[in-house]
Amino acid sequence: MSGGSTPIRLLLADDQALVRGALAALLSLEEDLTVVAEVGRGDEVVPEARRSAPDVALLDVEMPGLDGIAATSALRVALPTCRVLVVTTFGRPGYLRRAMEAGASGFVVKDTPARQLADAVRRVHAGLRVVDPTLAAETLATGASPLTERETEVLRTARGGGTVADLARALHLSEGTVRNHLSAAIGKTGARNRADAIRVAERNGWLLGE
Amino acid sequence: MSGGSTPIRLLLADDQALVRGALAALLSLEEDLTVVAEVGRGDEVVPEARRSAPDVALLDVEMPGLDGIAATSALRVALPTCRVLVVTTFGRPGYLRRAMEAGASGFVVKDTPARQLADAVRRVHAGLRVVDPTLAAETLATGASPLTERETEVLRTARGGGTVADLARALHLSEGTVRNHLSAAIGKTGARNRADAIRVAERNGWLLGE
DNA sequence: TCCCGGCCGTGACATTTGTCAGGGGCCGGA
DNA sequence: TCCGGCCCCTGACAAATGTCACGGCCGGGA
Numbered sequence: 001m002s003g004g005s006t007p008i009r010l011l012l013a014d015d016q017a018l019v020r021g022a023l024a025a026l027l028s029l030e031e032d033l034t035v036v037a038e039v040g041r042g043d044e045v046v047p048e049a050r051r052s053a054p055d056v057a058l059l060d061v062e063m064p065g066l067d068g069i070a071a072t073s074a075l076r077v078a079l080p081t082c083r084v085l086v087v088t089t090f091g092r093p094g095y096l097r098r099a100m101e102a103g104a105s106g107f108v109v110k111d112t113p114a115r116q117l118a119d120a121v122r123r124v125h126a127g128l129r130v131v132d133p134t135l136a137a138e139t140l141a142t143g144a145s146p147l148t149e150r151e152t153e154v155l156r157t158a159r160g161g162g163t164v165a166d167l168a169r170a171l172h173l174s175e176g177t178v179r180n181h182l183s184a185a186i187g188k189t190g191a192r193n194r195a196d197a198i199r200v201a202e203r204n205g206w207l208l209g210e
Numbered sequence: 211m212s213g214g215s216t217p218i219r220l221l222l223a224d225d226q227a228l229v230r231g232a233l234a235a236l237l238s239l240e241e242d243l244t245v246v247a248e249v250g251r252g253d254e255v256v257p258e259a260r261r262s263a264p265d266v267a268l269l270d271v272e273m274p275g276l277d278g279i280a281a282t283s284a285l286r287v288a289l290p291t292c293r294v295l296v297v298t299t300f301g302r303p304g305y306l307r308r309a310m311e312a313g314a315s316g317f318v319v320k321d322t323p324a325r326q327l328a329d330a331v332r333r334v335h336a337g338l339r340v341v342d343p344t345l346a347a348e349t350l351a352t353g354a355s356p357l358t359e360r361e362t363e364v365l366r367t368a369r370g371g372g373t374v375a376d377l378a379r380a381l382h383l384s385e386g387t388v389r390n391h392l393s394a395a396i397g398k399t400g401a402r403n404r405a406d407a408i409r410v411a412e413r414n415g416w417l418l419g420e
Numbered sequence: 421t422c423c424c425g426g427c428c429g430t431g432a433c434a435t436t437t438g439t440c441a442g443g444g445g446c447c448g449g450a
Numbered sequence: 451t452c453c454g455g456c457c458c459c460t461g462a463c464a465a466a467t468g469t470c471a472c473g474g475c476c477g478g479g480a
Binding site: 373 | 465
């Protein structure tokens, strides 16, 4: 596959400098791969990609500035020829769905053996799709978020803690409305608590989008 | 420091295979370092260390089976000559304190530049202590956990969600007692909620120990 | 020895939370 | 056009939560 000609150019985005560097070291061992850029924030992805023109971008989901999903969308618009491989810590079903919808070509969890990463990169570069099979099944089973937009927003805000009154003030809603949304969210998630609902929604990746 | 003689033998412990492999690649680039073992669970650290006799062990804090702190203690007992360098995602003040108390020689956050890791390993191997200065300051400021043993236990159990009745049943306590402990914990953490208290305690690393 | 603090429990109380039954406005599809 | 879904609000209710004051049991230090 690597005919000794031009290697695949990679951009790495991960907020943890240590893993970022380690991934760079790992991938640089492959002679048909070369890391041309590293960034630690989501909002640096597009500017840096413009400068370094990578073939494939490895994006973490959890990043400051802009999450990996949003960065994927932006990058697809700015550099349509650059493929995106999303690498994340959490195998949350919603993440995979959102990533694919945003235009990612692949989705890999950080649990996967290190040896497979280079292959994933090559596959993605070749125009194929790479998806963790376990996660794909789970995604289909879990389905998209059942939460309405407001419910999601309320839950997201409630994540930070605080009483109903606090939430109502922050969201410019009535306390009763906030309670109703929370109640609906609790029902839909099958939780028994507000805290429970937040945990469920978070685990499924339904709380993305800042 | 590396006289071309025997290299420093390393054991890596991290539950994320990808990061583990990447770290191995990164550290293997240094000619005075060699990775002799990799494990993905805390309870595999000691058995594997017995077999491979490493000079330095790099342990993640968040691991299944046994957390990195507990693994540190166990390793210090089993192989007193093997130094421990704790590497973690979260810069929680309590983690650093607990790690040092457990006998770790160094503590590094995954935010630190990749280039410094090898140096940290060498320092630790040389008998020096390596500590993130920012974190050290924060640790002193935050201080040890103000929570009593039972309060910690109750909070830890409450983390999983569930009502007071559930907690009481799980802990073989009366509901009133559980409420009292929770109330005390809420007061001590300066939180306004149970959920809030859990978040604060967790962020400070006061909820360790399974 | 006494005292203090952690621990366990009780009971009562105010507050917060979650639920339910309404009502009205908006928009898009049948 | 009407209907259904989402959104916002109200009001009321039961349940859960958080607080307080109280008492008793223990163990360690002054």
